[in-house]
Amino acid sequence: MVDRIDGHTILIGLMATPIRHSMSPTMHNTSFVKLGLNYAYLAFEVGNKELPDAIQGIRALGMRGSNISMPNKQKVLPLLDKLDPVAKMVGAVNTIVNDDGVLTGYTTDGTGFMKSLADENLDIRGEKMTIAGAGGAGTAIEIQAAYDGVKEMSIFNIKDATWANAERNVKIINEQTDCKAQLFDLADQDAFKCEIADSAIYCDSTGVGMKPLEDKTLVSDPSFFHKDMIVYDTVYAPRTTKLMTVAEEAGVDHVFNGLGMMLEQGAEAFKLWTGEDMPVDDIRNILFADAK
Numbered sequence: 001m002v003d004r005i006d007g008h009t010i011l012i013g014l015m016a017t018p019i020r021h022s023m024s025p026t027m028h029n030t031s032f033v034k035l036g037l038n039y040a041y042l043a044f045e046v047g048n049k050e051l052p053d054a055i056q057g058i059r060a061l062g063m064r065g066s067n068i069s070m071p072n073k074q075k076v077l078p079l080l081d082k083l084d085p086v087a088k089m090v091g092a093v094n095t096i097v098n099d100d101g102v103l104t105g106y107t108t109d110g111t112g113f114m115k116s117l118a119d120e121n122l123d124i125r126g127e128k129m130t131i132a133g134a135g136g137a138g139t140a141i142e143i144q145a146a147y148d149g150v151k152e153m154s155i156f157n158i159k160d161a162t163w164a165n166a167e168r169n170v171k172i173i174n175e176q177t178d179c180k181a182q183l184f185d186l187a188d189q190d191a192f193k194c195e196i197a198d199s200a201i202y203c204d205s206t207g208v209g210m211k212p213l214e215d216k217t218l219v220s221d222p223s224f225f226h227k228d229m230i231v232y233d234t235v236y237a238p239r240t241t242k243l244m245t246v247a248e249e250a251g252v253d254h255v256f257n258g259l260g261m262m263l264e265q266g267a268e269a270f271k272l273w274t275g276e277d278m279p280v281d282d283i284r285n286i287l288f289a290d291a292k
């Protein structure tokens with residue numbers, strides 16, 4: 001580390017809370033070393049209250065940019081100078097790029113999700129998708145998948161504060177893409193079963209299955225699933241969620257946690273900051289070995 005950091009080292013941040021568990025510093029710093037790039041990536045414990053000062057700090061310190069995670073992904077929007085069109089549509093930012101004091105916000109969660117499927121040689125364009133959740137991750141996945149060519153989408157949400165997001169997502173998708181989207185109350189379990197049965201992919205973007213809900217799943221009955229489908233949980237800690245166990249019990253061919261999405265959203269941010277391709281195969285080996 002002493003050899004690596006010098007007077008020219010360019011800083012990139014991660015602003016979120018809680019943040020100490022994050023795998024992003026390992027992912028990016030290992031990539032910088034492998035490619036011989038003079039950058040350093042550090043995690044900062046930043047909540048909504050500290051966010052305006054922290055964002056101003058990117059400009060003041062001449063940082064190249066930052067990742068943004070919960071609870072700041074929506075709150076950061078008015079603090080930036082420009083928004084990438086997809087970030088604007090999604091209404092959330094997970095990556096900031098600083099070009100000579102001009103901060104542009106991007107979201108790489110949706111493209112990361114789609115790229116992680118492509119890495120497995122899976123293509124959901126032209127297919128039907130059922131997805132639970134319409135928060136930050138769910139919205140990014142829904143908008144990107146619709147833009148990339150998913151034919152039909154059934155979104156299930158509980159009647160909480162994100163219900164309005166789900167309504168907005170359905171409206172945007174139906175108005176601005178060729179995908180036909182519908183919104184359902186997750187309480188309607190008959191519809192949930194029916195829509196999953198008719199889908200090529202079921203994605204859970206709710207975080208149910210992660211602490212403190214690690215023993216929970218929205219689908220506990222394996223008969224909801226069919227063998228030749230994809231079941232995708234955006235959660236990556238634990239590595240095997242309850243949902244994945246149920247899908248495996250059902251003999252589902254393609255069952256994934258969120259590590260692939262995590263890797264690819266990071267790779268896209270890396271490219272935005274450095275202009276270089278992240279050495280994803282090396283990083284995949286490290287992330288997948290480390291994940292618990």
Ligand code: NAD
Nearest residue numbers: 133134135136137138162205206207210234235258261262
């Ligand atoms: P969020 O708070 O913005 O949205 C949460 C969504 O889940 C909402 O739609 C909410 O209605 C729903 N939800 C919450 N509790 C629920 C419950 N008990 N039953 C049913 N629905 C419930 O959160 P987010 O930022 O979208 O993150 C969601 C999950 O996605 C987290 O587990 C996060 O770690 C994961 N994530 C993964 C990646 C990745 O790269 N793999 C990236 C972003 C987020």
